[in-house]
Amino acid sequence: MNFLTEHGINSYEELEEKTAAAASASDKLLASIKSTESRTADLSLLMKHAAAFRKLKPVYDSYRKSSDKEKFLRGHEAILSSLKRPPEP
Numbered sequence: 001m002n003f004l005t006e007h008g009i010n011s012y013e014e015l016e017e018k019t020a021a022a023a024s025a026s027d028k029l030l031a032s033i034k035s036t037e038s039r040t041a042d043l044s045l046l047m048k049h050a051a052a053f054r055k056l057k058p059v060y061d062s063y064r065k066s067s068d069k070e071k072f073l074r075g076h077e078a079i080l081s082s083l084k085r086p087p088e089p
Contacts, residue, residue, distance in 0.1 A: 009015050059076060066072040073080065 004015065007018070009018060056079070059079060063069065063072050063076075
């Protein structure tokens with residue numbers, strides 16, 4: 001059977017309507033996918049920061065309680081050096 005008759009399309013106008021509806025649905029889905037991808041990227045970054053916070057919170061708390069800050073910094077130099085941001089260009 002013919003595709004058009006299988007889908008109840010009997011005129012060119014009906015074909016145009018169904019094509020426009022399909023294109024509109026496709027555009028909405030594409031926008032939804034892009035929005036979801038953007039949100040996923042944002043959440044991924046947030047999860048990365050949360051993991052870093054979870055890892056470093058005990059170190060920070062220990063630093064705050066330390067009476068000799070310089071000694072503490074020397075003792076935790078390895079973990080703290082990984083936190084330093086590279087210089088901005």
